[in-house]
Amino acid sequence: MEKRTDKNSYTILFAVVMVVVVGALLAFTASSLKPTITENQRVEKQQNILYAMGINDNDESSAIFISTKKAPEAFKNNITDQLVITIDTNGKIIKTQTRDEYFAETKQEPYLIDVKKQQTNAKQGEPRKLPLFVGQKDGKTLYVAPIYGKGLWNSIWGYVAVDKDMVVQGAYFDHLGETPGLGANIKQRFFMDDFYGEHLLSEAGVFKGITVAKGNADPKNNDKTDNAVDAIAGATITGDGVTAMIKSDLKLYKPYFDTLKNN
């Protein structure tokens, strides 16, 4: 005799019920948890920006963010302005807005601007909005810029803090799915700390970026003007991704820093 569960009608009924039940369950979970998750991501962005500025709870060897409770307060106190620079496809500045001007226009905080979306916009020939966070740390004015690119498996991104001469004052990198122990190490202190003090410009003032280089004969990173940091062994493609996103994204800010110099 045929088993009840072998019938086609039963199989189809089971599949339908399963899809509805599981679908409803997942939809319910996702929509009920979404506000909490978005809030977590928002605070994390603030922590990232503050981290790049050097406002963090780092101990001797590991990278530790300022706590989630303190982050919003610290963000308010240390970030003096959030500029939004709009550039055309040739990289020419169309306009520069302060946080208040931008907020009045769009009702959105500049630090929530989606860098990936802006990159897509630029590819389609639309103007690109570049957020730039201005902060004060130990009497120095720092400019933090977000960057976004791709590593070996998935997206990588980061925040780089520079002074007005485009010398790096701190960097934070993160990734979605790089290999643990290899590419994932871009968010480790030994890699991020190497960027401190590196020049983004050549001595003549031309934008060169910072290359994540293998065998650059400077493993201790004493030479800060060579536009290179030591790469991670076994993570060539992730390292190349970091090089590429620094080159392509930070270059766009060069015209703005030129205007700072002329003033």
Added chain:
Amino acid sequence: MGLLSKKDTKLITDPLADNNPITIQVLGICSALAITAELKASIVMAISVLFVLGIGNVVISLLRNIIPSKIRIIVQLVVVAALVIIVDQVLKAFAYELSKTLSVFVGLIITNCIIMGRFEAFALGNGPWRSFLDGIGNAAGYGVILVIVGFFRELLGSGTLLGFPVLGNPIPGEQTGLYAFGYENNGFMLLSPMALIVIGIIIWIQRSRNKDLIED
């Protein structure tokens, strides 16, 4: 024996040694290669699989009499995917830091063939309690190998354990510990092929100690 009968105890102990999912059944090799460059990642993965396999086995076992056999693989896949997504979402909401550490593993759990293997081979034909034990046992057997491989790869490849330098400071010019005597990290240990070689050595040791495991 108290809580567990002899037969039940075997469900847990067997996969730890003589019926290990990795070294004997050769399942779950893909994730064993991908994430064992660091000890911490190995431990996190072992715990995640323990969790998913334990619960998943129970769910499948409870449903075993109503699952149509024609679509049972799809049903298993749906159960495991739904479980993993729910866990991922809950972590993202209430343990954001932890969920960032887990990031890549969550996806890898679904693809782990041990999970589908145990659903198909055990949970579909046994009760929930025994399935639970079988899940825990197999996940533990998988985890043990992962931790052993992770231990050697991180120690010999990076000179650290759980991120702490244990062999001294390797930076040229200021070497301390072993490095002062000219020792160097073996970068090859960090690449996937070495994971396979380490697993091969474990299989070799295991089979030379227990000749019954050798196949003709």
